[in-house]
Amino acid sequence: MKELLARLLARPGVAIELGLASLFVNLLALASPLFVIQVLNRYVNQGVDATLITLMTGVLLAVGLEFGFRQVRMRLADGISAGPDAKAAASGFAILTQAKTAAIEQVPPEIRSEMVNGAASLEAAYNANNVTAVLDVPFAMLFVFVLYLLSPVIAGVVLLFLIFVFISGAVGASSVRKKTKKLMEAGAHGNAVLGTALKEIDTVRAFNAGAYLRKNMAEKNSTIQTVRQKIRLCHYHVDGLELLMRDLGLPSPFV
Numbered sequence: 474m475k476e477l478l479a480r481l482l483a484r485p486g487v488a489i490e491l492g493l494a495s496l497f498v499n500l501l502a503l504a505s506p507l508f509v510i511q512v513l514n515r516y517v518n519q520g521v522d523a524t525l526i527t528l529m530t531g532v533l534l535a536v537g538l539e540f541g542f543r544q545v546r547m548r549l550a551d552g553i554s555a556g557p558d559a560k561a562a563a564s565g566f567a568i569l570t571q572a573k574t575a576a577i578e579q580v581p582p583e584i585r586s587e588m589v590n591g592a593a594s595l596e597a598a599y600n601a602n603n604v605t606a607v608l609d610v611p612f613a614m615l616f617v618f619v620l621y622l623l624s625p626v627i628a629g630v631v632l633l634f635l636i637f638v639f640i641s642g643a644v645g646a647s648s649v650r651k652k653t654k655k656l657m658e659a660g661a662h663g664n665a666v667l668g669t670a671l672k673e674i675d676t677v678r679a680f681n682a683g684a685y686l687r688k689n690m691a692e693k694n695s696t697i698q699t700v701r702q703k704i705r706l707c708h709y710h711v712d713g714l715e716l717l718m719r720d721l722g723l724p725s726p727f728v
Contacts, residue, residue: 477604495608656701
């Protein structure tokens with residue numbers, strides 16, 4: 474979250490435009506549920522075709538505007554992350570090419586590779602979809618407010634559910650981060666063992682280290698499979714909460 478705020482503050486003009494675009498997107502997203510409510514309350518009861526035509530025209534216009542604002546917002550979000558992503562990739566490679574040889578040789582080759590490849594992970598984490606999803610989270614209260622105008626009781630139930638979802642999301646995100654870190658560490662060690670088996674063929678056979686390497690690799694593979702299974706379970710939990718949020722017509726708080 475700190476990194477995202479830093480990227481937004483680095484370009485305040487674009488950040489303001491992103492905020493305004495998110496406001497319009499979420500306001501226009503109310504058009505569809507309000508259309509259904511109006512059709513049920515007015516057209517079904519009264520059966521006036523002119524009313525239905527007016528409502529249809531309005532909702533189609535709102536949907537078109539929402540689509541346009543979403544496209545504009547995606548391009549703005551791309552602009553927010555383009556510069557920092559390129560800087561991160563260049564910085565990682567610059568360290569490998571400019572650092573002292575003695576310091577670089579202390580870092581295993583597999584870790585050096587991840588120092589450069591990690592820029593791709595950073596880019597994926599702060600892509601336009603994730604940035605816009607984060608910006609949609611505060612507008613969940615807008616949906617709650619509209620529900621309050623329709624039914625205070627339903628709004629209260631949804632608000633309690635939102636609190637539960639956010640707490641579950643925070644706990645799940647923390648758990649996934651820890652497991653992901655453990656998975657990356659196990660993967661790095663596994664790559665180191667694999668690199669030894671590939672590059673030090675004669676040494677492995679001279680010192681009869683094959684059994685040790687096989688045992689080490691089996692342990693790392695077992696750890697990786699276990700951690701991946703736990704991460705998948707966390708993702709299933711989050712996906713279930715996201716489906717419930719969509720059923721309520723609320724933006725997802727997960728990124």
